[in-house]
Amino acid sequence: MKIEGHRLRDLVRLLAPLFELIAAVWALRMVAFAAGARPGSVWLHIISVTVAGAVSILLAVLMIHHRRFGSYPSVVVTVFLLIAWEELLISAAIAFATITGTVNVYSVAKYSFGRAPWHHIAAQLTLILGSRTILGAAMGCLLLWMLRRVDPMEGQRAEGGKRKAVGSRS
Amino acid sequence: MRDKLYLAGFLLAAGLLLYVGRGLLERSALVTGVLVFAGTTAVGVLGLTLYQVQNQLLASRRELARKEAEINFAREVQVALFPRQFPTDSGLEFSAVCVPAAGISGDYYDVLQLSDGRLAFAVADVSGKGLPAAILMSNLHAGLHILVEAGHSPAELCAQLNRHLCQFTEAYRFATLFYAEWNSSERCLTYVNAGHTEPLLVGANGSRRLATGSLPIGLFPATQFHVATTVLAPGDVVVVYSDGITEAGVLEAEPFGERRLEAVVKAHRHQPLSEIEREVLTAVENWSGKDPGDDMTLLLVRATAAMGEAL
Numbered sequence: 001m002k003i004e005g006h007r008l009r010d011l012v013r014l015l016a017p018l019f020e021l022i023a024a025v026w027a028l029r030m031v032a033f034a035a036g037a038r039p040g041s042v043w044l045h046i047i048s049v050t051v052a053g054a055v056s057i058l059l060a061v062l063m064i065h066h067r068r069f070g071s072y073p074s075v076v077v078t079v080f081l082l083i084a085w086e087e088l089l090i091s092a093a094i095a096f097a098t099i100t101g102t103v104n105v106y107s108v109a110k111y112s113f114g115r116a117p118w119h120h121i122a123a124q125l126t127l128i129l130g131s132r133t134i135l136g137a138a139m140g141c142l143l144l145w146m147l148r149r150v151d152p153m154e155g156q157r158a159e160g161g162k163r164k165a166v167g168s169r170s
Numbered sequence: 171m172r173d174k175l176y177l178a179g180f181l182l183a184a185g186l187l188l189y190v191g192r193g194l195l196e197r198s199a200l201v202t203g204v205l206v207f208a209g210t211t212a213v214g215v216l217g218l219t220l221y222q223v224q225n226q227l228l229a230s231r232r233e234l235a236r237k238e239a240e241i242n243f244a245r246e247v248q249v250a251l252f253p254r255q256f257p258t259d260s261g262l263e264f265s266a267v268c269v270p271a272a273g274i275s276g277d278y279y280d281v282l283q284l285s286d287g288r289l290a291f292a293v294a295d296v297s298g299k300g301l302p303a304a305i306l307m308s309n310l311h312a313g314l315h316i317l318v319e320a321g322h323s324p325a326e327l328c329a330q331l332n333r334h335l336c337q338f339t340e341a342y343r344f345a346t347l348f349y350a351e352w353n354s355s356e357r358c359l360t361y362v363n364a365g366h367t368e369p370l371l372v373g374a375n376g377s378r379r380l381a382t383g384s385l386p387i388g389l390f391p392a393t394q395f396h397v398a399t400t401v402l403a404p405g406d407v408v409v410v411y412s413d414g415i416t417e418a419g420v421l422e423a424e425p426f427g428e429r430r431l432e433a434v435v436k437a438h439r440h441q442p443l444s445e446i447e448r449e450v451l452t453a454v455e456n457w458s459g460k461d462p463g464d465d466m467t468l469l470l471v472r473a474t475a476a477m478g479e480a481l
Contacts (some may be wrong), residue, residue, distance in 0.1 A: 126191025133184035
């Protein structure tokens, strides 16, 4: 599969540090919970996979623009990959807690709204993945559009740079 | 086309997932996502806006530095157009200064010792200030030198310069010019005043203005230029100046004016010309403040005693 001339594998390679960032925040959130931070506490508000996902989209747009790695279609695919990775990690944590009979930050009732674990996983992989992909795509495309206006790369520059002729004759 | 299909496919899939999962969680879960993404977008937009402002600031600074470098270069070129030294054995002595208002000047002074023994001097004031005026000034300089060397009379020289400027400049660009030729054997000054401020002649018997005048050059191609002559006694001082001197301070209150200029020159008439020049500039500066609002040019000419002649 190629998007704007780039293979999906290359896109994943470009985004690898962002996948790592999301995974790190995901793990840190679990550690914070295990260390005693409770849902609603300041620490768990700060160490948020949702925030990490949003920040990753912001950074991905910057990378795509500066490395000339495609345009809006690449941004949408990137957003989908990052959010899907985020939701997979959360779903895996909920599944692990359910299978092992333990509790972690992702399986607590506050975040599942009291629904059954499998119901919660389904919600993460449908409602949350879908909504955040749409939100993230809108955000990413808006930022890319602005970035192109603020910092146009070669080939994207307007015609304003043309020099005026002086003393030309016809 | 395929990329657009991917784009539509991914967004459609996201919409489908959203539809399938509707009702699986409370709306507050969606609100959290909306708030986080909206907040991040706001931060991103703010960051980009600041980046844009910083870029514009840097671009402005670079542009300013480039223009300053250009003006410095133009100033160097212009300085080279002014005479480096004045003739000493012609029966006249000179002192001159040009203070630009905008780095470079549209004013011009020159003293030309010609190969046939004639001596000429000129002061011109090109309309406007800064670079456009300086370009026209250099054009005037070149034209004047060529025409003087060709041996034209003062009136013919001004007429040719006038036609040249009319032909090659816009209608609103013109220059005032005072041009004079000195005949040392007859101690006679022959001059044309093309719209320039009337030079002041200060001598032992008082002072008067070299008032005979014509229109500035560059306005009308058919302008007639009137020639006048005057005899200079030893010690007479001719003060040729641009309106930047007499109109200094006009924006603040009263202009410096011809009367004050005349008073300063009269008071220091017997001093060296460079001293008179310094006194005039100091008086103007004291009157109007440090920065000149217009280009200021002052050419002082003193008739010296001929060999064996006492002052």
